[in-house]
Amino acid sequence: MNTxxxxxxxxxxxxSKAFGSVVAVNEVSLTVEPGTLVTLLGPSGCGKTxxxxxxxxxxxxxxGKIFIAGRDVSLLPATDxxxxxxxxxxxxxxxxxxxxxxxxxxxxxxxxxxxxxxxAEAVLAQVNMPGYGARLPSELSGGQQQRVAVARxxxxxxxxxxxxxxxxxxxAKLRRQVRQDIRELQQNLGLTTVYVTHDxxxxxxxxxxxxxxxxxxxxxxxxxxxxxxxxxxxxxxxxIGDANVVxxxxxxxxxEQAIVRVGVIEIPLPxxxxxxxxxxxxxxxxxxxxSNGAAGDALAGEVLKATYLGGHIEYTVATPVGELFVIDxxxxxxxxxxxxxxxxxxxxxxxxxxx
Amino acid sequence: xxxxxxSAFGRLWQNERFLSLALVTPALLTIGALFLYPLGFSVIxxxxxxxxxxxxxxxxxxxxxxxNDILFTVIIVGISTVLIGAFAIAIGGYxxxxxxxxxxxxxxxxxxxxxxxxxxVAGQMMRTFLAKNxxxxxxxxxxxxxxxxxxxxxxxxxxxxxxxxxxxxxxxALLVAGAMASLDxxxxxxxxxxxxxxxxxxxxxxxxxxxxxxxxxxxxxxVVMMSVLSVPLMINAQNPxxxxxxxxxxxxxxxxxxxxxxxxxxxxxxxxFVAWIYLRQGVRQGGAP
Ligand SMILES: Nc1ncnc2c1ncn2[C@@H]1O[C@H](COP(=O)(O)OP(=O)(O)OP(=O)(O)O)[C@@H](O)[C@H]1O
Ligand SMILES: [Mg+2]
Numbered sequence: 001m002n003t004x005x006x007x008x009x010x011x012x013x014x015x016s017k018a019f020g021s022v023v024a025v026n027e028v029s030l031t032v033e034p035g036t037l038v039t040l041l042g043p044s045g046c047g048k049t050x051x052x053x054x055x056x057x058x059x060x061x062x063x064g065k066i067f068i069a070g071r072d073v074s075l076l077p078a079t080d081x082x083x084x085x086x087x088x089x090x091x092x093x094x095x096x097x098x099x100x101x102x103x104x105x106x107x108x109x110x111x112x113x114x115x116x117x118x119x120a121e122a123v124l125a126q127v128n129m130p131g132y133g134a135r136l137p138s139e140l141s142g143g144q145q146q147r148v149a150v151a152r153x154x155x156x157x158x159x160x161x162x163x164x165x166x167x168x169x170x171x172a173k174l175r176r177q178v179r180q181d182i183r184e185l186q187q188n189l190g191l192t193t194v195y196v197t198h199d200x201x202x203x204x205x206x207x208x209x210x211x212x213x214x215x216x217x218x219x220x221x222x223x224x225x226x227x228x229x230x231x232x233x234x235x236x237x238x239x240i241g242d243a244n245v246v247x248x249x250x251x252x253x254x255x256e257q258a259i260v261r262v263g264v265i266e267i268p269l270p271x272x273x274x275x276x277x278x279x280x281x282x283x284x285x286x287x288x289x290x291s292n293g294a295a296g297d298a299l300a301g302e303v304l305k306a307t308y309l310g311g312h313i314e315y316t317v318a319t320p321v322g323e324l325f326v327i328d329x330x331x332x333x334x335x336x337x338x339x340x341x342x343x344x345x346x347x348x349x350x351x352x353x354x355x
Numbered sequence: 356x357x358x359x360x361x362s363a364f365g366r367l368w369q370n371e372r373f374l375s376l377a378l379v380t381p382a383l384l385t386i387g388a389l390f391l392y393p394l395g396f397s398v399i400x401x402x403x404x405x406x407x408x409x410x411x412x413x414x415x416x417x418x419x420x421x422x423n424d425i426l427f428t429v430i431i432v433g434i435s436t437v438l439i440g441a442f443a444i445a446i447g448g449y450x451x452x453x454x455x456x457x458x459x460x461x462x463x464x465x466x467x468x469x470x471x472x473x474x475x476v477a478g479q480m481m482r483t484f485l486a487k488n489x490x491x492x493x494x495x496x497x498x499x500x501x502x503x504x505x506x507x508x509x510x511x512x513x514x515x516x517x518x519x520x521x522x523x524x525x526x527x528a529l530l531v532a533g534a535m536a537s538l539d540x541x542x543x544x545x546x547x548x549x550x551x552x553x554x555x556x557x558x559x560x561x562x563x564x565x566x567x568x569x570x571x572x573x574x575x576x577x578v579v580m581m582s583v584l585s586v587p588l589m590i591n592a593q594n595p596x597x598x599x600x601x602x603x604x605x606x607x608x609x610x611x612x613x614x615x616x617x618x619x620x621x622x623x624x625x626x627x628f629v630a631w632i633y634l635r636q637g638v639r640q641g642g643a644p
Contacts, residue, residue: 058544078547085548091541095563105549156549 007034007192008069008082008159010055015064017050024050026216027064032160037186037193039203042213043239048196049088051213052162055194057081069159084153085162088169090145092137098124098148099133105156123155124148126185143174150182154189161186163195167202179206200240204228212236228284232272233354237282244288245353246321248281250274258352263299263320267345272352280353285327287349290315290335291342298342303335319343394623401616413617420601420614425621427595431512432580435519436573442520443527443572447565448557451535452543470525474518478589481518485509485590514590515597519580527572534568535561574633578626598622 010032017025025047032038040048053059054066057078066074073081084105092101099120106116117133124130127147137145146166153161166182167175183206186193197203203210204224211221212235219239220232231237234245248262250271258271262281269281291298304323305316313334315326324343335341404410418425446466453459469477484490487508495501509517538561546560562569587597598618605615 056548058547078544079550079552083548085545087541087545089539089541091539091545093542093546093560104546104551108550108555152545152549 006157006159007190009034009067010160010192010194011067012051012054013065013067015051015054015061015066017047017054017059018062023216025054025061028216028218029064030211030218030221032192032194033208034192035190036208037183037195037206039195039197039207039210040213041197041200041203041210041239042219044198046213047216048198048213049164052085052164052194052196055160056083056085056162058085082156082159083162084156084158084160085164086146086149086153086166088164088166090137090149090169092145092148092152094137096136097133098129098135098137098140101137101148102133102151102155105152109156120151120155123151126154127151127181142169143178146170146178150185154185159192161191161193163193165196165198167197167199175202182206204240210240212239229348230270230351231282231353234280234282237351237353242285242325243282244285244322244324246281246283246324247278248321248352249278250276250352252276260352262345265297265299265344267350269350269352272354274352274354280355282351282353283324283345284349285314285325286329287346288317288324288326289344289346290317290326290328291344293340293342298344301341301343303337303339303341306334306337308334317341317343397616397619400612401620403613405613413613414620417614417617417621421598421618423595424598424601425618427512428581428598428622429625431515431519431597432577435516435523435580436577438516438520439524439527439576440569440573442524443531444557444562444569446524446528447532447535448553448561450532451538451561452553452556466528467525469522470529472522474522474583475585475589477518477522478586481514481521481586482510482589485514485517511591515587518586518590519583522586523576523580527569527576530568530572531565534565538564570633574629577629581622581626 010030012028012030014027014029015025016023016027028047028051030038040051042048050059054061055068057073057076057080061074064074065072068081068083093104096104099117102124103111103113103116103120106119107113111119121130121133124133127150129144129147129151132140132144132148137148140148146169150166163182167178170178179202182195185191195203195206207224209221209223210227212219212227214235220227220236222230227236227240231240231243234243237243237245246262248260250258251261251266252259253271253276254268256270257268258274258276260267260269260279260281290301299319299321301317301319301324303315304318305314307314308331311329311331313328313331315328315335317324317326401413402409402411404412446462450459450463453462472480482489485508486492487506488503489508491509492501492503492506496503496506542560542564543556546556551559582599583597584599584603587600588603598621602615602618605611605618
């Protein structure tokens with residue numbers, strides 16, 4: 001182990017956690033590379049928080065092994081792990097000032113009051129909260145409390161930093177700002193970070209890599225781009241961004257490619273292990289291309305609804321393969337409802353998915 | 356002139372004021388008749404002197420005869436209060452942070468029992484338990500820890516303290532454990548995450564957040580212990596003893612209400628002092644006690 005480089009890898013080997021008969025995390029294996037930000041994304045109750053608490057040591061696994069920086073910490077209590085967590089509710093100590101909150105971890109580890117205070121001041125400045133040390137948490141706004149919670153976690157220079165839905169108590173505008181701040185801080189400090197959210201836009205914006213969870217298991221992991229453009233199955237396609245899922249047919253396999261027939265058109269796509277026969281196709285709304293009239297290599301569509309949204313136009317188009325939701329950035333031209341259009345597909349954002 | 360809505364509003368307001376007065380009047384009258392009147396009466400009686408009207412003769416006498424007992428009472432109740440606080444915090448802390456669910460539920464079930472046992476019964480139990488050849492010493496001797504000749508009776512100040520602590524700890528623990536249970540658990544987890552151990556979390560995170568409840572519980576306990584007659588009477592009515600015993604003695608033996616009321620007044624003053632400490636703390640914390 002290199003001791004100057006603090007960032008550590010987190011590795012799960014078939015980790016399970018059951019609460020009585022409820023299995024919250026089921027045989028999850030994952031790796032968080034040192035210095036990267038990984039997001040756990042998934043619907044409510046899928047086991048994100050439990051996974052995070054397993055890393056922090058606030059829950060103990062019922063099976064499997066957890067490694068931090070190569071060391072087996074599966075049974076190490078929270079107190080002894082070099083992991084800091086920012087709680088969803090911030091969990092600031094209400095009876096302590098901001099400075100006492102931030103320096104608490106340092107004081108626990110035996111640092112002198114003066115030195116701990118100075119270090120806490122420095123970290124408060126880092127999160128843009130200089131001079132707030134003497135206030136009580138109840139005297140801060142939600143965004144300020146969130147910063148203090150981040151400072152309290154950062155001050156210990158942990159091997160791993162954990163966030164449990166850190167933005168859920170902030171308004172939409174502040175959320176965008178704070179998530180950028182968190183990402184910037186994480187990259188500047190090169191911290192290994194695990195970030196829980198159920199907001200896919202947030203996940204796409206901040207992550208090096210995303211782990212999508214479903215029913216206590218990992219549905220898919222990969223870079224934001226991979227997940228968006230090549231979702232494995234309908235669940236992931238639907239959970240990350242909007243997707244039109246239509247029935248199609250693999251006509252034949254040609255090396256890595258499958259020739260897929262959608263209505264009257266045929267497109268080549270990576271086959272992803274699927275065999276000829278009926279399949280599901282996920283199409284991103286911005287990967288549907290509309291053209292004037294029905295050309296030869298396009299589906300015939302009828303515009304049902306058109307909504308101008310400033311930056312883009314949203315259409316609902318009826319086609320032989322079903323209704324498609326379409327996002328078109330060409331705001332200067334608008335197809336009117338009732339009109340006939342040609343519908344074709346872009347190269348990116350169209351993918352075969354497992355059912 | 357006033358507009359119609361304003362006068363309607365004014366009438367409503369007056370109605371409501373009348374209603375609220377009507378609601379509190381019975382309570383006020385009850386307090387007046389059952390508490391303030393006897394209190395005033397006993398205060399007057401404490402400051403009355405037989406032939407020359409008002410004076411502090413009763414107090415001089417009370418201090419002459421019973422200054423040891425006053426001190427004894429303060430010390431006994433003080434020690435008991437501190438111990439009750441410590442045990443209540445320990446019980447509440449274990450119920451909040453205990454590792455073993457079985458131990459937690461057993462403790463939860465057990466600790467409240469003394470609440471349902473009257474003081475007089477508790478005193479009686481302690482007599483048989485703490486005597487020189489009582490149950491406790493028998494067990495110690497049986498375990499081979501002491502020789503029968505080495506055992507002593509605990510039926511002195513220690514017996515009173517043990518009985519008070521045994522009887523009053525559940526009451527304070529009940530309040531304190533409730534307050535601890537309603538704390539935001541994530542502050543406890545955050546402290547663990549920052550490396551704090553259990554004892555430190557109890558002392559630095561939990562207790563400061565439930566301090567008002569602890570203080571209320573201890574003051575209520577203090578007041579109860581100041582006024583218990585049965586326990587000192589049964590366990591230790593020799594010299595020195597508690598003020599309640601002296602008051603009963605003054606009245607029953609001499610019919611001396613003056614000195615008894617003076618001793619009562621001294622008790623009020625002590626509880627009043629404790630209550631004042633509490634109120635001052637409430638104000639400093641910005642209101643809601
Ligand atoms: N302490 C517990 N006791 C019993 N069941 C629990 C406990 N904690 C979590 N669970 C269960 O485990 C499952 C996963 O919970 P978890 O909190 O990890 O979900 P989550 O993905 O964080 O959801 P959310 O987005 O709503 O926060 C849920 O079914 C939940 O009811
Ligand atoms: Mg959660």
